[in-house]
Amino acid sequence: MxxxxxxxxxxxxxxxxxxxxxxxxxxxxxxxxxxxxxxxxxxxxxxxxxxxxxxxxxxxxxxxxxxxxQPFYVYARSHSNSELEAYSLFEALLQDKRILNTIDLHKDLPFHLLDPLMHYLLRNSILLSHSKIDEKYLNICQWILEDVKKGYNCSYALKTLYTHELYHSVKLIFKNEDKPVISFPRYHQMKKIYSQRGIPQDRECSKELQAFFKDCLFNEFRHRCVLCNIDLPHMLIASHIKPFRDCGYLVEAMDSQNGLLLCRNHDYLFDQGYIAFNDKGQLLISEEIDPARYSLSKDFMLEDTYLSETRKMYLHYHRTHYFKKKD
Ligand SMILES: [Zn+2]
Structure with a gap:
């Protein structure tokens, strides 16, 4: 094909x-x-x-x-022979654990393990010189490899590159340029790819990124509210942990680690600070509501797989800024 x-x-x-x-x-x-x-x-x-x-x-x-x-979601939207196309293909390659666990970026790619279609797509990307990854792409490939090994369903490299692809040539009015940003481990490297601080004044302008955010969360949380398992798609909300209005960098606003998939009821309670999560993922319930009425239990714990380092930072932000505690 x-x-x-x-x-x-x-x-x-x-x-x-x-x-x-x-x-x-x-x-x-x-x-x-x-x-x-x-x-x-x-x-x-x-x-x-x-x-x-x-x-x-x-x-x-x-x-x-x-x-x-997620990598093929981005690949489908990339321009032919672009860097975004090459990096998303590389990340798609790593979804296969046999390759993820054995790949050595300085050696030939393991073509014997690849499907003929993957082989053909790699040959038709700008990533390769002969059978190896071209030196000039190694840094970002290394970053992608590390993020996939950490279990992210989309690397921060790809999120930043996709943001850049969508917005670098668009003239927009930005706000929140001075708001603090979650301390991403690679923020410096992200800023080199996409330097614009803040988020667009008109939220409509970020609708492609919001669609991506939603797609990532539906995928990661397997189309269910993380609290009550409701699975009717129209009752589910891709909920920001650090609210969109507070984000100081566009990657924060589209980062699925800054999100939870919640049903409408639980999204409202979370958004309004009636519930929050501690660092271990345990549910915190404000004394202003009766837990039984909302099918909530303080014994509820988020699964460990959802507790990445960055999601914990976003949860900390939500807890300190929005959780309703009694004075
Ligand atoms: Zn729910």
């Missing part, structure tokens, strides 16, 4: 709200949507793409649905 066809295939896949787990039904609904979007993809190409994504761990299956990985 050609690279441009593969990107179109990803765009259709990304638009499918709930993917069918059954393969035959999947192809049927895929073709229906593809024809609505005026995209041509033969059944053979569709099958090749679907199998490739599953085998490379870029289609995440849970229950009876699938989600596209």
């Amino acid at each position: 050609e690279k441009t066809t593969f990107k179109k295939f990803l765009q259709v896949l990304d638009k499918m709200e709930m993917m069918e787990a059954d393969e035959n039904r999947f192809y049927e609904s895929f073709q229906r949507l593809a024809s609505d979007m005026n995209i041509q993809c033969t059944d053979k190409e569709c099958m090749e793409g679907f199998r490739f994504l599953l085998n490379s761990h870029n289609l995440i299956s849970y229950g009876n649905t699938f989600d596209l990985s």
